[in-house]
Amino acid sequence: MHMTCDVELGADILAANKRIAEDNAALLKKHNVRAYDFLGAIGSGKTLLIEKLADILHARGLKCAAIAGDVTGDDDYKRFKAHGMQVVNVNTGKECHLDAHMVDHAISHLDLENIDVLFIENVGNLICPADFPLGSEKQVTIVSVTEGDDMVRKHPILMGCSDIIVVNKMGLAEIMEIDPEILKKDAAAINPHVPVIFTDARKETGLNELLEAFGL
Amino acid sequence: MHEFSVISSIVDLVKQEMEKRPVILVKEVKLEVGELTFLAHGALEFGFTALVEKEPKIANDALNIIPVQAEVKCKNCDYEGPMKVKDSESMHIGVPIFKCPKCEGQIEVIKGKECTVVNLRMELED
Ligand SMILES: Nc1nc2c(ncn2[C@@H]2O[C@H](COP(=O)(O)OP(=O)(O)OP(=O)(O)O)[C@@H](O)[C@H]2O)c(=O)[nH]1
Ligand SMILES: [Mg+2]
Ligand SMILES: [Zn+2]
Ligand SMILES: [Zn+2]
Ligand SMILES: [Zn+2]
Numbered sequence A: 001m002h003m004t005c006d007v008e009l010g011a012d013i014l015a016a017n018k019r020i021a022e023d024n025a026a027l028l029k030k031h032n033v034r035a036y037d038f039l040g041a042i043g044s045g046k047t048l049l050i051e052k053l054a055d056i057l058h059a060r061g062l063k064c065a066a067i068a069g070d071v072t073g074d075d076d077y078k079r080f081k082a083h084g085m086q087v088v089n090v091n092t093g094k095e096c097h098l099d100a101h102m103v104d105h106a107i108s109h110l111d112l113e114n115i116d117v118l119f120i121e122n123v124g125n126l127i128c129p130a131d132f133p134l135g136s137e138k139q140v141t142i143v144s145v146t147e148g149d150d151m152v153r154k155h156p157i158l159m160g161c162s163d164i165i166v167v168n169k170m171g172l173a174e175i176m177e178i179d180p181e182i183l184k185k186d187a188a189a190i191n192p193h194v195p196v197i198f199t200d201a202r203k204e205t206g207l208n209e210l211l212e213a214f215g216l
Numbered sequence B: 001m002h003e004f005s006v007i008s009s010i011v012d013l014v015k016q017e018m019e020k021r022p023v024i025l026v027k028e029v030k031l032e033v034g035e036l037t038f039l040a041h042g043a044l045e046f047g048f049t050a051l052v053e054k055e056p057k058i059a060n061d062a063l064n065i066i067p068v069q070a071e072v073k074c075k076n077c078d079y080e081g082p083m084k085v086k087d088s089e090s091m092h093i094g095v096p097i098f099k100c101p102k103c104e105g106q107i108e109v110i111k112g113k114e115c116t117v118v119n120l121r122m123e124l125e126d
Helices: A015-030 A046-059 A075-081 A100-108 A156-161 A170-176 A180-190 A207-214 B003-019 B041-052
Strands: A003-012 A034-040 A064-070 A086-091 A117-121 A138-144 A164-168 A196-198 B023-034 B063-068 B071-074 B080-082 B084-086 B095-097 B107-111 B115-124
Touching: A003 B003, A015 A034, A015 A100, A034 A046, A046 A064, A046 A075, A046 A117, A046 A207, A064 A075, A064 A100, A075 A086, A086 A100, A138 A156, A156 A180, A156 B095, A164 A180, A164 A207, A180 A196, A180 B095, A196 A207, B003 B023, B003 B041, B003 B115, B023 B041, B041 B063
Parallel strands: A034 A117, A034 A138, A064 A086, A064 A117, A138 A164, A164 A196, B023 B063
Antiparallel strands: A003 B115, B023 B115, B071 B080, B071 B107, B084 B095
């Protein structure tokens, strides 16, 4: 007979990421940088919203920066750059999400003293980024009316854990024949404490309301 | 979607522990997965089996996943405990509701977002 032994570990595989996220948050706070991370399905309008918000904030005299997370390429990077933002491009390769370590590296390439607001665009993916907090002040989840009126109730845990839900492309709601109030009602049923903001990044509606929800 | 990288870290951890003692076989890797994570159990199991295929000292079916119920703390009253879950006919699982079951206040999640290797059961040389 061989001996059987039990080794108690208690090792949380996701804890390392959470620790780095806390360090990121502390570093950003030290430099008075307000950070917001945007996650949402591919093409929901994350980049365009950030571009438009940055324009408004720049006009108010605040300096914006962005971390562009994408599987490959630098399309979003170039779009942010064109708005006069400091930008770091992060290609995640095979990974379907940004993690706190990648953001830590990206932050080290930014001149934090010259940034008031940092936008972090996560990889277009509505599922897994939620397992990897990055150290931002608020997690903003973007859905758009073109994805259908069941997007919120199909992702209850993600929506429940979000700090702000944005319903974008409102100008297309009528064409899509969807009632955006359904998305709002579903969100309220899952988490009555999360604000739901209707925007249209093309028509530039709802943007000030969104900034207000950011506390900006 | 990132189950494979998570399970790789777990297998690495198991191998580290194996190096510390004269292991004949790892019989069980007990893993607690919080219900608020986005880790699909089936994908974890699949990844584990694929990774340990060439590891003669880790049993193929060693991974034992135990789901962990979420717990929350109310920011308004003194409630601390499980979330309210709404049963939904259209969905197979209950949907957790992110408000205090007692006073409907705002809550903070205190449990359910972890993926913890709690225990390894190994057969050792005498
Ligand atoms: N009509 C309309 N179009 C929009 C709106 N927001 C974004 N778009 C368009 O939708 C397309 C995708 O927008 P992006 O901002 O690139 O979306 P994204 O979420 O950053 O996409 P990925 O980074 O690829 O995941 C672009 O053609 C945008 O111009 C909106 O509010 N209304
Ligand atoms: Mg984009
Ligand atoms: Zn992922
Ligand atoms: Zn590094
Ligand atoms: Zn309460």
